[in-house]
Amino acid sequence: MEKKVKNLYSVKKETLWQSQERSLLLLLPLHCRAKSSKLTCSSQGFLPCHPSWLFRHCQVGSGCVLGVSIGKREAYRTLFCSVPCSPNVCAVQKLIGTNRKYFTNCKQWYQRKICGKSTVISYECCPGYEKVPGEKGCPAALPLSNIYETLGVVGSATTQLYSDRSNLRPEIEGPGSFTIFAPSNEAWASLSAETLDSLVSNVNIELLNALRYHMVDKRVLTDDLKHGTTLNSMYQNLPIQIHHYPNGIVTVNCARLLKADHHATNGVVHVIDKVIATTTNSIQQIIETEDSLETLRTAVAASDLSSLLESEGQYTLLAPTNEAFEKIPRETLNRILGDPEALRDLLNHHILKSAMCAEAIIAGLTMETLEGTTLDVGCSGEELTLNGRPIIANKDVLATNGVVHFVNELLIPDSAKTVFELAQESEVSKSTDLFRQAGLSSHLTGSEQVTLLAPVNNVFKDGLPVIDSNMRNLLLNHIVKEQLSSKYLYHGQKLQTLGDKELRVFVYRNNLCIENACIAAHDKRGRFGTLFSVDKMLTPPTGSVMDVLKADHRFSTLVAAIQSAGLTENLNRPGTFTVFAPTNEAFQAMPQGELNKLLGNAKELANILKFHVADEILVSGAVTALVRLKSMQGDKLEVSMKNNVIHINKEPVAESDIMATNGVIYAVNSVLQPQASRPQERGDEPADPTLEIFKQASALSKVSQRNPRLAPVYSRILARMKENSGAF
Numbered sequence: 083m084e085k086k087v088k089n090l091y092s093v094k095k096e097t098l099w100q101s102q103e104r105s106l107l108l109l110l111p112l113h114c115r116a117k118s119s120k121l122t123c124s125s126q127g128f129l130p131c132h133p134s135w136l137f138r139h140c141q142v143g144s145g146c147v148l149g150v151s152i153g154k155r156e157a158y159r160t161l162f163c164s165v166p167c168s169p170n171v172c173a174v175q176k177l178i179g180t181n182r183k184y185f186t187n188c189k190q191w192y193q194r195k196i197c198g199k200s201t202v203i204s205y206e207c208c209p210g211y212e213k214v215p216g217e218k219g220c221p222a223a224l225p226l227s228n229i230y231e232t233l234g235v236v237g238s239a240t241t242q243l244y245s246d247r248s249n250l251r252p253e254i255e256g257p258g259s260f261t262i263f264a265p266s267n268e269a270w271a272s273l274s275a276e277t278l279d280s281l282v283s284n285v286n287i288e289l290l291n292a293l294r295y296h297m298v299d300k301r302v303l304t305d306d307l308k309h310g311t312t313l314n315s316m317y318q319n320l321p322i323q324i325h326h327y328p329n330g331i332v333t334v335n336c337a338r339l340l341k342a343d344h345h346a347t348n349g350v351v352h353v354i355d356k357v358i359a360t361t362t363n364s365i366q367q368i369i370e371t372e373d374s375l376e377t378l379r380t381a382v383a384a385s386d387l388s389s390l391l392e393s394e395g396q397y398t399l400l401a402p403t404n405e406a407f408e409k410i411p412r413e414t415l416n417r418i419l420g421d422p423e424a425l426r427d428l429l430n431h432h433i434l435k436s437a438m439c440a441e442a443i444i445a446g447l448t449m450e451t452l453e454g455t456t457l458d459v460g461c462s463g464e465e466l467t468l469n470g471r472p473i474i475a476n477k478d479v480l481a482t483n484g485v486v487h488f489v490n491e492l493l494i495p496d497s498a499k500t501v502f503e504l505a506q507e508s509e510v511s512k513s514t515d516l517f518r519q520a521g522l523s524s525h526l527t528g529s530e531q532v533t534l535l536a537p538v539n540n541v542f543k544d545g546l547p548v549i550d551s552n553m554r555n556l557l558l559n560h561i562v563k564e565q566l567s568s569k570y571l572y573h574g575q576k577l578q579t580l581g582d583k584e585l586r587v588f589v590y591r592n593n594l595c596i597e598n599a600c601i602a603a604h605d606k607r608g609r610f611g612t613l614f615s616v617d618k619m620l621t622p623p624t625g626s627v628m629d630v631l632k633a634d635h636r637f638s639t640l641v642a643a644i645q646s647a648g649l650t651e652n653l654n655r656p657g658t659f660t661v662f663a664p665t666n667e668a669f670q671a672m673p674q675g676e677l678n679k680l681l682g683n684a685k686e687l688a689n690i691l692k693f694h695v696a697d698e699i700l701v702s703g704a705v706t707a708l709v710r711l712k713s714m715q716g717d718k719l720e721v722s723m724k725n726n727v728i729h730i731n732k733e734p735v736a737e738s739d740i741m742a743t744n745g746v747i748y749a750v751n752s753v754l755q756p757q758a759s760r761p762q763e764r765g766d767e768p769a770d771p772t773l774e775i776f777k778q779a780s781a782l783s784k785v786s787q788r789n790p791r792l793a794p795v796y797s798r799i800l801a802r803m804k805e806n807s808g809a810f
Contacts, residue, residue: 169219170211175201182355183340184444196444197461209236209344229254229262232346236353238264240271241293247282248290260349261302261313263322263334265357273357291317295360298322301350304342307332310396310437320360323480327442334358336439336478336485355441365399365481366391374488377407381419385426397484398434398449400457400468403475406492414494414503424498424609427453431495434459437484440466440477455495468493501534501611502526508606510536510615516546520554525561525580526611532580533562533612537619538602559583559622565612568594568605583622590704597622598739598746600703617703623741627653627661630742636749639669643681647688653695659745660696660711662719662730664753672753689715693756699746702728702738717756730754 175184177196184196195201207213207220214222227235230251233242241264245251254260270278281289295317302313312321325333332339337356344351366388369375378401382388391399407415418424430453438449438459446460458469465472468489476488496504502523505514513536517523525532537560547553558581566577573589577596588595595601599616606613624630628650631637640663644650653659669677680687696711696719705728711719721730728735733752740747 169221170208170223171205171219172208174204174206176204177201197463199463209341226345226347228256228348229260229346229351231255232344232351233262233264236264236341236344236351237266238351238353240267241265241296244270244282244285244289245293248285248293250290250293254348256348258348259299259301260316261298261300261352262349263296263337263339263352263354263358265296265337266340266353266355269337269354269356292357292359295320295322296358303350304332304339304352307334307339317360320362321482322358323361323437325437325439325442329442329444331442331444333439333441335361336441336480338439338441359480361480361482363481364392364483365397365486368479368481368486369399369401372401374403374405375401377404378402381425381429384419385422385429387426387429391483393483395483396437397452398436398438399484399486400432400434400474400489400493401486402432402489402492406490409490410492410494417500418494418498421498421609427495427497427609428492431455431457431493431498432489439485440474440487451495453495453497455497457493496606496608499608500527501532501608501613504606504608504611504613505534505536508536508613508615509538509603510613512539512542512546513537516542516549517557519546519549520557522554522557522561529610531563531565531610533564533566533577533614535560535562535596535599535614535616535620537599538615538617541618555581556619556622559585560620565607565610566605566614567607567612568601568614579622581622585620585622586699588699588701588704592706593703595701595703596620597741598701598703600701618739621739621741623743625743626655627659627742627745627747629654630740630747631661631663634740636665636667637663639666640664643669643687644691646681647684647691649688649691653744655744657744658697658699659742660698660700661745661747662694662735662750662754663747664694665736665749665751668750668752671751690753690756693717693719694754701746713756715756719754 175196176182177184178200182196184201210224210226211220212222212224213220226232230242230245233239233245241262245254254262273281281292295315297316298313299316307324307326309324309326311324313324314320315322323335325336327333332342334352334354335356335358337354337358339352340355341353344353363371366382369379369382369391382391391397418428431451433452434449434457435452436449440461443459443461443466446458448456449459450456458467460467460470462472466474466477466487468474471491473489473491474487475490479486479488502514502517505511505517505526513534514526517526517534526534559579561580562585563578563580571587571589571594573587575587577585577587579585585596588597593600596614596616597620599618599620601614602617603615605615625633628641628644631641631644631653644653653661672680680690692715693713695714697714698711700709700711700721705721705723707722709721711721713719719730720732721728722732723729728738728748730748730750731754733750733754735748736751737749740749
């Protein structure tokens with residue numbers, strides 16, 4: 083199949099391409115052929131190329147991938163390649179406005195950004211190749227040189243210079259098999275004047291030792307650089323830490339590998355973006371020696387985490403500075419420091435399960451902590467971010483068992499917070515104001531084990547209700563006496579509140595509800611309490627269905643009808659009823675004669691009333707597009723949601739979720755009428771065989787009269803009808 087793509091790369095660069103077909107997003111491997119002003123591309127499964135480069139450089143028969151986003155407006159996409167079309171040409175992704183370059187793979191190229199900043203693609207000859215005038219790409223293979231000569235070719239001339247000064251040159255020119263992680267010229271230039279002076283002022287010892295620490299006495303290619311491994315350097319066998327991340331980035335003591343696998347006659351050269359230093363301290367030793375971590379040092383000692391931070395492993399410590407602790411309210415900080423469990427959770431929340439160097443973060447990712455929670459680690463320009471905030475003050479302090487990043491804000495996990503603190507930071511902040519005004523904060527800030535059912539802010543869009551004794555009692559019934567987790571709740575479970583009410587749990591296919599309020603978000607579990615965000619104010623039941631109906635003047639006619647039909651006892655007994663209760667207005671809307679006839683026939687009245695009652699509780703939060711209930715009369719009731727209004731058998735409901743101890747009531751302004759009994763149309767009962775036969779007979783009767791061959795069949799059908807019904 084071939085597709086023609088117009089204006090793949092316009093001169094004004096207003097769009098990258100236009101597509102003739104507009105319906106979906108496609109990613110097409112393309113095989114390009116030049117054809118006048120158009121490119122004809124067919125699906126051939128070749129490697130991807132950037133469109134701008136494709137239009138200017140793509141040869142006949144080269145391989146590309148085109149991403150086609152199709153919509154009503156002119157669409158455009160930028161596409162990427164890991165292997166350019168011309169031979170031995172390597173692509174470089176350069177961060178705009180900086181000297182940072184990435185020799186990247188397809189995963190990174192597809193994003194087209196590094197830490198939120200745009201990049202541009204440039205091309206250069208791959209290591210060991212060069213251009214030939216008049217030829218495409220870089221076809222000429224260069225002869226291999228020794229490591230010393232190779233350093234000058236790969237952009238590490240400063241390392242070459244210092245190798246000469248420190249008398250390392252004879253070794254890396256001579257026989258052997260070495261790997262050198264050579265700092266780039268920019269890496270040397272970025273060293274402080276004091277550090278650089280200490281190296282070059284003693285070239286035979288300090289500088290030589292520093293360079294030998296960048297070397298390994300064997301050939302190590304990128305494929306050998308496995309995540310979490312160490313290599314013994316040529317300086318006292320001190321370890322070099324290697325991390326090879328899923329996004330393709332490789333770090334050496336947290337220095338990023340810029341150019342890899344430059345072969346030499348006596349080894350291999352990798353160019354890195356920093357001058358690396360020896361590492362001898364564990365994470366715990368860094369904490370003990372750093373003045374800005376004094377408060378953290380005290381907290382670690384109190385939580386018995388010292389042994390973990392001294393042990394072997396690969397961790398990332400997000401170390402809160404003294405300043406970070408000082409930003410926390412003193413009352414909160416004292417509470418956490420005085421609670422060993424909360425303190426341990428706090429510190430474990432600052433420890434990631436793996437070593438994460440800053441250079442490996444080019445986009446947002448989620449990292450798991452020792453506490454079992456996750457943090458969003460990302461970057462914005464030159465800054466690292468945690469949960470979207472640029473709070474990392476000092477990064478990549480390397481330890482023997484991981485890496486330390488200093489943070490200037492404390493990251494308090496939910497498990498170390500009070501329920502009140504959880505609520506203040508959630509979409510239920512207005513509820514916290516309500517509980518505070520009602521004088522109930524003490525239940526939510528101490529060590530009392532509770533679960534708070536907090537309505538979301540949208541419930542109070544018209545303002546907070548006035549606090550009086552009734553409202554205070556209602557709020558007490560939003561606090562359950564134990565710390566719960568929603569995943570352990572079950573249908574029919576009973577919960578006791580601080581207001582001495584009993585609440586029921588209802589589990590539905592699409593929702594989890596406590597009385598009429600359904601859980602609107604994942605629960606948050608704090609130190610002693612749990613927060614359930616719910617979609618409405620809770621209305622605890624106050625009596626049976628009959629008690630509620632009698633107490634509401636809107637249902638006086640219905641109450642009289644129930645009593646007349648002899649159903650009072652049924653609706654007073656324990657049960658799980660959903661009652662669609664016709665109001666007085668509903669009965670008044672009936673023709674007078676029909677109403678009199680209904681009220682005068684106890685059996686028919688009972689039948690109609692039973693049609694308004696289902697033997698299971700359905701609160702409004704469980705209603706989706708359509709829910710079917712079986713009425714006590716036997717016919718089905720259809721409950722639906724349209725434009726945020728509950729309907730029963732297509733009739734709108736006037737009021738929902740009037741809770742009773744044995745059910746729930748919906749007020750309706752019409753009397754529901756059951757359909758005529760048609761068992762054959764009911765999907766849950768077998769069809770009446772007599773009526774099925776009658777259908778067959780009706781279908782055949784006319785044709786059988788005209789066709790003598792069908793007469794015997796028709797006669798047999800009539801006989802079957804007589805057998806089943808006795809007469810016809």
